[in-house]
Amino acid sequence: GYKCLTQTKLRYTKTLLSDLMINTVDTENGKIFHPLIAGSVRLGFHDCVGGCDGCINLNNPDNAGLDTTFNALNDLYARERIDRIMSRADFFALAGIVGAEVGSKMKSGQSQVQSPRIPFHWGRRDCPTSPITTEMRVFPNALGNLTETVDYFRRVFDLTPEQLAAVLGAHTLGDARKDASGFDGEWVIERDVFDNDFYRVLSDKTQLWVQENENPDDPNKPRWQWNAKKHREGKEGIMMLNTDMELFKNTAPNSDGRVTSCPADVSTCPSSRLADRVKLYASDNAKFLADFSVAYGKMLTTGYKSWELRYPSLY
Numbered sequence: 001g002y003k004c005l006t007q008t009k010l011r012y013t014k015t016l017l018s019d020l021m022i023n024t025v026d027t028e029n030g031k032i033f034h035p036l037i038a039g040s041v042r043l044g045f046h047d048c049v050g051g052c053d054g055c056i057n058l059n060n061p062d063n064a065g066l067d068t069t070f071n072a073l074n075d076l077y078a079r080e081r082i083d084r085i086m087s088r089a090d091f092f093a094l095a096g097i098v099g100a101e102v103g104s105k106m107k108s109g110q111s112q113v114q115s116p117r118i119p120f121h122w123g124r125r126d127c128p129t130s131p132i133t134t135e136m137r138v139f140p141n142a143l144g145n146l147t148e149t150v151d152y153f154r155r156v157f158d159l160t161p162e163q164l165a166a167v168l169g170a171h172t173l174g175d176a177r178k179d180a181s182g183f184d185g186e187w188v189i190e191r192d193v194f195d196n197d198f199y200r201v202l203s204d205k206t207q208l209w210v211q212e213n214e215n216p217d218d219p220n221k222p223r224w225q226w227n228a229k230k231h232r233e234g235k236e237g238i239m240m241l242n243t244d245m246e247l248f249k250n251t252a253p254n255s256d257g258r259v260t261s262c263p264a265d266v267s268t269c270p271s272s273r274l275a276d277r278v279k280l281y282a283s284d285n286a287k288f289l290a291d292f293s294v295a296y297g298k299m300l301t302t303g304y305k306s307w308e309l310r311y312p313s314l315y
């Protein structure tokens, strides 16, 4: 096991991670983005389902799309001998934290940045086959309704419904891909910027939310999602998953994820019980970042008793 982690070594590892995230770029539709920012925040979450253990099963379809981030982080961990400093599970959790921090600084033309402050404790243990595993963990169903999602996050992460509403704001980062999850599009225009934009877009009626199936040819794998008609003229596809939309609207999807009550205009469905939270976060970025930090920080300690994880020491 690891005996101690100093603030100095923690700061050093965080710098390696943020440099990697800033220096790794990709382009889509002629726009540059930093895929490891979103990927790291998602990986931090996925590694902690069933307990944070530094082990990912890339053959689980719910991990589709994580491979780029997984490989880049594992390369860094090996190349810089971070295995001398912390477990891989600690490293993945730290990457999630750094992803949110770097994303919060990606806003252009902003004089004063508001950043999340996610607590980092260390002492996580890796599974014996780290970084890979054949274990099949169960991830939330993107076609599901609010009750299912609230139950999942209470059971798996001990989060309250309000904390669920806060962590889903992570979807302001990154995108969903046809060749990964089968869903398609970005949640907001600026996919690298971590702020409360997810809630502003979600609660914006002028987006004209319409439910569409992105995979109509395979009846066994429906991919119902909410597309914003406002942006559909261009290539930019702004979308929400059912589970995102359910934070704001009570859409009553059936078991396939299809909505029949308001598919052509979500604004005609009634408000969900978390709609006021969505509006609160939409109007208050500092409050969102504070609540996100607590809830995501809690997710990143899943599977450990409080005394098993420690703050880094000063010396």
Ligand code: HEM
Binding pocket: 035, 038, 039, 041, 042, 045, 064, 065, 066, 140, 141, 142, 143, 149, 167, 168, 170, 171, 173, 174, 175, 176, 177, 178, 180, 181, 182, 183, 241, 243, 296
């Ligand atoms: C109801 C719960 C959730 C569902 C159903 C869900 C589902 C998904 C899906 C389908 C994708 C697209 C994957 C792809 O096609 O590449 C995605 C991406 C993402 N998710 Fe979630 N997610 C949930 C909760 C969360 C949480 C709690 C976090 C972190 C706190 C998170 C962070 C992300 C990020 C950052 C991406 C973008 C990844 C990238 O661009 O590489 N998600 N999620």
